[in-house]
Amino acid sequence: MKDGRQPLKKRHMAICICILGIWCVTAAAAPFPRYSCGVRALGMGGAFTAVADDESAIFYNPAGLAGQDFVAVSIFNPLIDIGSDSLDLIGDAADVDFNSTEETADLMRDYVGEYQYIRCRLFPHAAFNVADVGAMVGVLGQFRLEADVWNPVWPELYVDRVTDYGLMGGMGWKLPFTGLKAGWALKLLAREHLQAVYTATDISADDFEDRLADDTVSGSGVTTDFGVMYTKSLVPLTDLTLAVAVQHFPELDFGDAPDLKTQVNLGAGLHTELMGLGVIVAADLMDITNEVSPDDDVEKKLHLGVEAHLPAVASVRMGLNQGYFTAGVTLSFRLIRLEVATYAEEVGTDAVKWDNRRYVCQLSLGW
Template identity: 50%
Template sequence: MKPYKSKWTPALLSMILAIVLILTAWPADSQARPYTSFFRGVRPLGMGGAFTAVADDENALFYNPAGLSSISMLNVGIFNPLVEVSGDSIDLIGDLGDTDMDNVGEVTDLLRKYVGKHQHVRAALFPHVGFRLANVGAMVGGLVQAEVDADIRNPVYPEAYLDYVQDISLLAGAGVGLPLTGLRVGATLKGGQRKSLSEVYTADDIADNNFDDRFDNDMKSGNSVGLD
C-alpha cells in the first residue's frame, strides 16, 4: 500500500513554527524580585539562605527552632539594626529631593526614569535574649521591621507597583536535644501585628493633594499568632 502524504503538512508545520517564533519573541514583563520570607538575618543572607540545617543563634527562631538547643551561654542582642537598600533606590531617594511631588509632570519624569529598575528598602531591629535552662535552649525577642519593594512599569504612562510590609512581633522559642544522637526538636511561638499595602499608583495619584489620605486608606492591618 502506498503511504498517504498530506499536501497540507508542510504548510501546517510552517504555521505552527511561525506562531511559536512570534510568541517567544513577544516582549514579556520580567521583574527580578527578592524571595519573600518573614525575616532574613545577616548570617542567613551571607549563606544564601541555606541556614536551616546549621541554625544555632537568634536566627533559629525563624529558620529552625530546634537549633536553639545549641545555645550554651547567655546570648543578648540589644541594638542590632539591619538595613538593606538597593543601588537604584539610593538614586531614587536622591532624586526625590529634587522633585516637586505635587507636580504631575515632574512626578511622571521621575517615574519614567526608573522604569524597569526594581526598588528595595528594608530596615529591621531584633532585640533578643537567649539562655540555657538545664538541657533546653530558649530565646525571646521582639522584631520591628519594614520593607518596601516597588517596580515602575509602562514608560508611556508610568505606573508604580508598590508593596509595603510592616511587622511588630514578639517571639519565644525553645529547642532541646533528644536522647537519640543528633536528634533535636524545637518550636517558636510568634504573635504580632502586620500592616501591608499592595497597590498601583500613577503620577496623577501621587501628585494629588489627598494622596497621603489615600495611602493610609489603602493600608491593611491585622493581628496573628503562629506556632512553628
C-alpha cells in the same frame, strides 16, 4: 519659604518611602518569598536550616537554639537591606518636589523597569539557657518595600508594602537520642499591607497620605515553627547535620493582608576544620511542598553556602541563592558586631527575568 518647593517633611518622607518601596503586583515579578532573613544566612546563599546556631535560629530552625548555653542580649540591632537600583533613587527622590505632577512623573520615567527594594528590621532579643534548654525571646519590627514603574508615557507605580511587628519566643533542647535536637517557636504577629497602583497625579495630590492610609489593610494572628536536627560524627573533627524545619504552622491568616503560608524546608550541613579554620558547608531545599510558591523549579529552591571562621574576630562566607552569587563578612567584638552581605534575587516576568543585586548591613549592640 524660599520658592515654594519645600513640602512638609512628613509628606515628603511618606512619598519617598512609597516610591522607594515595594514590589510589582504581578506574581511573575516576585522573588521567592521568605519571611525574615538574617545577614549571615543571606551571605551563605540562604542555606541555614541545618546550621542555624545564632539568633536567626528562631526564624530558620528553632532546634538550633539547643546549643544556647550562655546569656546573650542584643539591645539594638538595625538591619538595612537595599537593592542596587534603589541606591540611586534615594538621591534623586530627595531633590524632587512631590507637589509637582510634572517632577514626580519625570522621576518615575527615569526608573521605568528598574526593580526597587528596601527592607529594614529591628529584633532586640535575649537568649539564655534554663534547665539545659536553650531559649530566646524577642520583639520584631520589620518593613519591606518594593516597587516597579511601568508605562513611560504616563508612568504608573505598582506598590506593595508589608510591615510586621510582634513578639516571638522559642526553645531548643537535646533529645535522649545521641545527636538529635528539637525546637519550637511561638510567634504573635501583626501585619499591615499596602498594595496599589498610583500615577504621578495621585502622588502629587494633597490627600495622598490619606489615600495611602485608606489603601492599607491589616491583621494579626499566632503561629508556630518547629524543627529537628540530627548530627553524626563522620571522622575526627567532621560532623554531618541533617535537618527539617516547618515554618508557620498553622498558616497565619492576617485577614485582608497576605497570609504566612506553611513552609517545609530541608537542610544539610557539614562542620569541619581546614588548615586550622572552622569551616561550615551547607545546603537547603526550601518549600518542598510548594505551599509558598507555585514555582516548582528546583534551582529556585536550592541554596548553597560555605563559611570560614578566621582567627580572632572575623568570619567570611559565600554561596549561591537561586544560582546567583552571595558573599558576606562578620566582624565581632565584645559589645559590637558588624555584618555585611550581598546577594541577588530573580525578578522580572515569565518572558524576561534578571537578577536584582542587593546589599544588607546590620550593626548589633549587646553582649
